[in-house]
Amino acid sequence: MSEIIIDTYLCSGCATCVEMCPDVFRMDEVTEKAELVTVSPVITDEVHQAAAYCPEKCIEIIE
Numbered sequence: 215m216s217e218i219i220i221d222t223y224l225c226s227g228c229a230t231c232v233e234m235c236p237d238v239f240r241m242d243e244v245t246e247k248a249e250l251v252t253v254s255p256v257i258t259d260e261v262h263q264a265a266a267y268c269p270e271k272c273i274e275i276i277e
């Protein structure tokens with residue numbers, strides 16, 4: 215099963231992933247870190263791009 219893991223310790227809250235993939239990522243308004251919109255999102259090319267553009271490299275995709 216594929217999975218997306220966000221290392222919230224490293225996440226800087228820049229929201230790049232949210233801008234690139236708002237169906238998959240959103241900001242946790244309390245912690246100001248990224249979180250997943252759904253537990254098992256479909257991993258599209260856009261998700262891979264968001265992971266690549268994450269400045270902290272804290273989005274891990276397991277397929």
Ligand code: SF4
Pocket residue numbers: 220224225226227228229230231232247248267268269270271272273
């Ligand atoms: S792009 Fe990376 S550092 Fe920025 S909010 Fe998303 S997970 Fe956090």
